[in-house]
Amino acid sequence: MPSLLQFTRCRVEDSxxxxxxxxxSARVAETDLESDLDDAILAGIGAHALRRHLPGDILHRVQVFTATGSHALLLSNLPAQQFPPTPVSGFGDEAELAVTNAIHLGLIRLLECxxxxxxxxxxxxxxxxxxxxxxASGTTSSWGADSEFFWHTDNPHQPFxxxxxxxxxxxxxxxxxxxxxxxxxxxxxxxxxxDVVVRLDARTRLGLMAxxxxxxxxxxxxxxATRSLSGAPVLETGPDGRHRARYDRGTTSGRTxxxxxxxxxxxxxxxxxPAAELVLDTGDFLIFDNYRVLHRRKAFTPRPATTARWLRRCYAS
Incomplete structure (x- = not known):
């Protein structure tokens, strides 16, 4: 059975x-810009440059992504600045990452999110x-490494x-x-x-929707600061007629x-x-639909702290 994953991949030329x-780099060098305080300014700088320089076909794919019902989009070979050591504590100096943040937030703006x-x-x-x-050792968390993070959606304890x-x-x-x-x-x-739904028998599918x-x-x-969502289905049909799910194996249980x-x-x-295994490289940008895509990360052994794996994640609506 062929995969139903609708996945757009684009790569920016080196030039x-x-x-x-x-x-x-020239725009953000004019002042100190923090992602939490100056997100709109960073997004404006990034979006302006991206509109000017991205080829028309790539720009179009980014701009229509949310309207097409695609599951995921990967845009590779974006600019990479001089990076500080990996902030394994979870937090670092955001002003040092102004170029990265302008690109990241600029793309979110182009996505009309x-x-x-x-x-x-x-x-x-x-x-x-x-x-x-x-x-976070021993936990199934985005700050973890030594435990497998099984298929899940983010923050499934919240309503849609x-x-x-x-x-x-x-x-x-x-x-x-x-x-x-x-x-x-x-x-x-x-x-x-x-790809999950088509492999479910009728009993399981109906049971998940209860x-x-x-x-x-x-x-x-x-x-x-959180509480569980009780009396919820794992699988639903959204207003657009598409299936959507909430699930985390470690936090989801049946009441009967x-x-x-x-x-x-x-x-x-x-x-x-079937799944797409994406080994994200420096300068890669990935977006996916958290309602209609499950994701996971297997356990791994990190490199020394200063060069350990480091992704930057931002929610978007």
Missing amino acids: VRDLLGKEI TPFAVRFENDGRLIRNVVPNPA APPGSDPRLYTPPYLTFYAVRNEERVPTEVAALD PDFVVGAPDSNDGE PEAQKTLDDWSAVLGTI
């Missing part, structure tokens, strides 16, 4: 990359450093957002990443929910033995689905 890097943070994760900061934080809502109160519609370094060659795996599950917050969240059996069957099917 375009260099022009982008030169212009954005809004970047946002949530108060119960990452100290409420806009961009999360996905790094192997020693304090009605149109026009404040996205901070709901499951993030999109996840975006900029890759700083990945010398360990750790893949980020993505799979289309459609409000018989409890979904808790993942380890990356502040447990004192029948519901737990359905969840076990769902997990077994997840072990059989």
